[in-house]
Amino acid sequence: MPPLVSASKLTKKYGDLVAVDGIDFEILEGECFGFLGPNGAGKTTTVRMIHCVSPLTSGTLTVAGHPAAIDNRALKQITGVIPQEINLDNDLTVFENLVVFARFFDVGRREAKTRISELLRFVELEAKAASKISDLSTGMKRRLLIARALINRPRVIVADEPTTGLDPQARHLIWQRLRQLKSQGTTLVLTTQYMEEAQQLCDRLVVMYQGKILKAGTPSRLVEEEIGREVVEVRMPPEDDARILAELSAFSCVHERVGDTLYFYCRDGHALMRKLLELDLPNTLNRPATLEDVFLKLTGRSLHE
Amino acid sequence: MSLSYRVLYVFLRNLYSYKRFVVPTFLVSLVEPLFYLITFGIGMGAYMGAFGGKPYLHFLVPGVLATAVMMSSSFECLYGTYIKIVHEKVYESLIATPVSADEAVAGDILWGSFRGLISGSLMMIVALFMGVAPASPGRFVLLLVFMVFVGILFGSLAMIVTSIAPSFDFFSYYTELVITPMMFFSGVFFPLDNFPGWMKTMAGFMPLTHVVRISRSLFTGEPAPGIWGSLAGLVVLTAVIFGISTRMMRKRLIK
Numbered sequence: 431m432p433p434l435v436s437a438s439k440l441t442k443k444y445g446d447l448v449a450v451d452g453i454d455f456e457i458l459e460g461e462c463f464g465f466l467g468p469n470g471a472g473k474t475t476t477v478r479m480i481h482c483v484s485p486l487t488s489g490t491l492t493v494a495g496h497p498a499a500i501d502n503r504a505l506k507q508i509t510g511v512i513p514q515e516i517n518l519d520n521d522l523t524v525f526e527n528l529v530v531f532a533r534f535f536d537v538g539r540r541e542a543k544t545r546i547s548e549l550l551r552f553v554e555l556e557a558k559a560a561s562k563i564s565d566l567s568t569g570m571k572r573r574l575l576i577a578r579a580l581i582n583r584p585r586v587i588v589a590d591e592p593t594t595g596l597d598p599q600a601r602h603l604i605w606q607r608l609r610q611l612k613s614q615g616t617t618l619v620l621t622t623q624y625m626e627e628a629q630q631l632c633d634r635l636v637v638m639y640q641g642k643i644l645k646a647g648t649p650s651r652l653v654e655e656e657i658g659r660e661v662v663e664v665r666m667p668p669e670d671d672a673r674i675l676a677e678l679s680a681f682s683c684v685h686e687r688v689g690d691t692l693y694f695y696c697r698d699g700h701a702l703m704r705k706l707l708e709l710d711l712p713n714t715l716n717r718p719a720t721l722e723d724v725f726l727k728l729t730g731r732s733l734h735e
Numbered sequence: 736m737s738l739s740y741r742v743l744y745v746f747l748r749n750l751y752s753y754k755r756f757v758v759p760t761f762l763v764s765l766v767e768p769l770f771y772l773i774t775f776g777i778g779m780g781a782y783m784g785a786f787g788g789k790p791y792l793h794f795l796v797p798g799v800l801a802t803a804v805m806m807s808s809s810f811e812c813l814y815g816t817y818i819k820i821v822h823e824k825v826y827e828s829l830i831a832t833p834v835s836a837d838e839a840v841a842g843d844i845l846w847g848s849f850r851g852l853i854s855g856s857l858m859m860i861v862a863l864f865m866g867v868a869p870a871s872p873g874r875f876v877l878l879l880v881f882m883v884f885v886g887i888l889f890g891s892l893a894m895i896v897t898s899i900a901p902s903f904d905f906f907s908y909y910t911e912l913v914i915t916p917m918m919f920f921s922g923v924f925f926p927l928d929n930f931p932g933w934m935k936t937m938a939g940f941m942p943l944t945h946v947v948r949i950s951r952s953l954f955t956g957e958p959a960p961g962i963w964g965s966l967a968g969l970v971v972l973t974a975v976i977f978g979i980s981t982r983m984m985r986k987r988l989i990k
Contacts, residue, residue: 444990481831483830483831484989484990485989500836500989501737501836503835506832506833507833511828511831513827513828513831517823517825517827517828519748519752519823519825519828521755521823522751522752530744530748530751531828533744533747534741534744534829535833536833578828
């Protein structure tokens with residue numbers, strides 16, 4: 431089966447600024463594909479090109495066999511967008527927001543009503559149908575955005591940081607719904623800065639930084655390849671680094687010093703831990719490696735401002 | 736340009752949201768022109784004697800009506816559209832659907848024109864009560880059609896300003912430097928005959944001058960000299976301005 435979305439040397443420039451720098455990727459039908467990266471990495475710009483609201487500067491990008499381009503109505507018709515910024519229509523009620531959107535997609539009135547009651551149930555907002563948008567919590571607004579993105583029964587959903595600013599309950603509800611959609615065969619394209627979100631949802635992902643793709647793969651594979659199985663963190667002043675590292679030379683661990691912490695990435699953290707305790711370094715932590723470690727290793731630990 | 740029946744969807748979206756504001760906006764769009772009619776028409780008019788054989792109010796109404804249409808459609812496409820772009824992000828969600836940016840803009844211009852039509856019609860009702868009416872039922876209908884057209888003209892013009900507006904404050908330049916002078920120098924309150932030549936020429940470049948000329952002759956029933964030229968000029972101008980406005984808005988909306 432050919433990929434649903436396929437990009438080759440995809441580039442986007444804003445004047446002199448290169449937002450997306452010649453990236454290649456393929457998204458398969460039915461999978462959840464993630465774009466991971468710090469602010470300004472080019473994730474949003476990339477997905478905006480996928481859902482045809484931003485023209486490409488160069489390269490090729492096809493969705494469902496069509497070239498992605500502004501005013502490509504056929505593509506917009508099969509795409510649902512969950513935007514990063516909440517852009518619900520504040521002048522309208524919950525129900526009216528969906529009615530108006532259904533019309534934009536040429537969904538007939540009766541069909542729209544059926545879909546709307548279905549969707550409101552799906553995102554658990556049945557009781558809020560007549561509410562004003564200003565009366566909704568952020569979590570409810572985000573759920574309504576999901577319902578709105580589904581009004582045209584899309585083949586592919588683009589979710590741009592769909593859980594930003596939500597509490598854990600609201601976030602988990604959204605994750606469940608997105609997984610549910612995927613299990614029904616919808617392709618998900620997700621951008622996120624939350625590693626947990628990526629790990630929870632994505633089948634495959636790419637890590638983006640400064641407009642480029644640094645790594646691609648499944649979440650577990652990336653962790654395994656880039657970090658190993660475990661991470662040992664040692665909080666200690668940097669003056670002792672040389673002495674400690676000499677003591678640990680027998681261990682085949684990669685290490686990294688960041689601020690007050692010395693990080694060790696290794697297959698087996700237990701042996702290292704025992705040794706550290708012998709060296710009288712009590713302020714240590716052994717934990718499984720996560721996507722966050724991969725992310726920080728690849729994109730650096732300094733602030734991206 | 737990418738236009739289709741979806742323009743109507745955008746218009747309907749606006750109509751939907753309008754339900755909540757009908758009463759206040761009706762009042763607002765009625766009050767100012769009404770003041771003009773009362774103060775100038777009835778108050779001042781009493782001292783002015785006959786004006787072309789009729790009370791001054793008959794001269795004033797067609798001009799004030801045209802001004803009301805201009806104001807309403809302009810303000811809608813300035814402030815209304817700006818809010819929808821910058822604050823409410825309505826445009827952003829619109830252009831992610833099969834609705835194109837051109838259709839979103841055209842729908843909003845049409846909406847601005849509709850608001851102009853409402854203001855003009857309200858004025859007309861007031862004028863009827865004051866005993867001023869178009870020359871015939873046929874011209875009454877023509878006047879309604881003409882108001883829609885005038886709304887599209889000034890809505891499109893305002894849209895160009897909105898397309899480059901960095902903030903709300905920017906609109907004061909346009910309203911103070913373009914809209915207000917037009918209101919005073921386009922023959923709304925007095926005939927242009929006594930202006931020096933250069934001012935007449937200047938007035939000739941103001942679209943409102945021609946709008947008022949046409950509006951007035953729909954009331955008097957007598958075609959003013961040069962009226963077909965005015966109409967032709969306005970049609971061409973509107974087409975050009977509409978084209979420019981969608982183009983410039985596309986630049987603002989699609990990056």
